[in-house]
Amino acid sequence: IAGITQAPTSQILAAGRRMTLRCTQDMRHNAMYWYRQDLGLGLRLIHYSNTAGTTGKGEVPDGYSVSRANTDDFPLTLASAVPSQTSVYFCASQIRPGLGVEQFFGPGTRLTVL
Amino acid sequence: GDSVTQMEGPVTLSEEAFLTINCTYTATGYPSLFWYVQYPGEGLQLLLKATKADDKGSNKGFEATYRKETTSFHLEKGSVQVSDSAVYFCALSSSGGYNKLIFGAGTRLAVHP
Numbered sequence: 720i721a722g723i724t725q726a727p728t729s730q731i732l733a734a735g736r737r738m739t740l741r742c743t744q745d746m747r748h749n750a751m752y753w754y755r756q757d758l759g760l761g762l763r764l765i766h767y768s769n770t771a772g773t774t775g776k777g778e779v780p781d782g783y784s785v786s787r788a789n790t791d792d793f794p795l796t797l798a799s800a801v802p803s804q805t806s807v808y809f810c811a812s813q814i815r816p817g818l819g820v821e822q823f824f825g826p827g828t829r830l831t832v833l
Numbered sequence: 834g835d836s837v838t839q840m841e842g843p844v845t846l847s848e849e850a851f852l853t854i855n856c857t858y859t860a861t862g863y864p865s866l867f868w869y870v871q872y873p874g875e876g877l878q879l880l881l882k883a884t885k886a887d888d889k890g891s892n893k894g895f896e897a898t899y900r901k902e903t904t905s906f907h908l909e910k911g912s913v914q915v916s917d918s919a920v921y922f923c924a925l926s927s928s929g930g931y932n933k934l935i936f937g938a939g940t941r942l943a944v945h946p
Contacts (some may be wrong), residue, residue, distance in 0.1 A: 723876075752933070761837075761922060761936035762877070777933065809876055818926050819865035819884040822934060824876035 722746065723825035725810050731831045732800050740795045740828050742810030745765045750813040752822065753785060754775075755806040762809065768793055783826040800832045835860045839923045839937035846913055846944050854908040854940045856897075856923035864927035866890075866899050866906040867934070870921045880908075880921070913944045 726741045733763045744751065749770045754762040764777030768787040782804060793812075797804055810825040842857040858864065865884045869877040881890030883899035883906065890897050895910045906923060923937040 754936075759938050761938045762934075763936075764933050767933060811877075819882065820926075821867075821879045821882070824869075824878065826874075826876045 723810055723812055723823060725808075725825040725828050727782050727828060728826070731833065734800055734802060735806075738797045738800055738829070738830070740744055740797075740808055740810075742793045742795070742825060743791050744793075744810075744812045744823075744825070746790065746812060746814070747790060748812035748821075748823070749790070750816040751787065752811040752813070753793070753795045754811065755779065755782070755807050755808045756809060756827070758807075765795065765808075767819050773829060794830040800830075800833045804830065805832045835864070835925060835927050835935045837923050837935055837937035839921075839940055840862055841938070842920075842941040844940060844942045846942070848915055848944055848946050849912045850944075852908070852910040852913045852917075852942065854921055854923075854942070856906045856908065856937060858906065858923075858925050859905050860904075860925055860927040861899075862927055863896050864925040866897070867924040867926070868895070868897055868906070869922045869924060869936075870938070871922065877922060893930075906942070913942070915944045915946055918942055918944045 723744045752767045753765040764786040768774045808828045811822040867881040867882045868878045881892045883890040886900045886901035920939045924934045
């Protein structure tokens, strides 16, 4: 693989269920990010990780958790899904956190919570 | 806090028309500015960037100039093609935002033959 992969591509989930969205990158990038994309709001940062073993909260972290056990993987977990978490989720990576440094995006996961 | 405002879409143009998508920002310090493009069904990809005042980013015929005096980073292209149809996002990263990207709402561009 080359770049960032996300799984699943799409998912329909019942409210109250637990769900983990997977993200893997093979570029050995230090920083990784999770965004959600909602119409009219652009992309909003959920959580981030500047390096393996560390994570931080973004703009809209409530209801989500992340872990960064190694460089390549950055899963996003919804402990108990709610309909307002219906969105398209994008994972991104960056060779290092910093001004002017490009972020690379995965293809996205479309999640519908009913 | 830091923010990005870009013109609402959709923008509909005929092929070979001139394109401008306005973007203004609010940020502490000296942010870096970006334009990302999202083609249908895909993730975002970097189109161009500028890291200091008066820099011009350019790529694929698109260009944008970092104007600190007007806090703007407008995207332009002299002659659009059908293949340019996509959603365009203006974004910034600043030290005040802990180097994270702050995105505008996105502008959808549709180019017709």
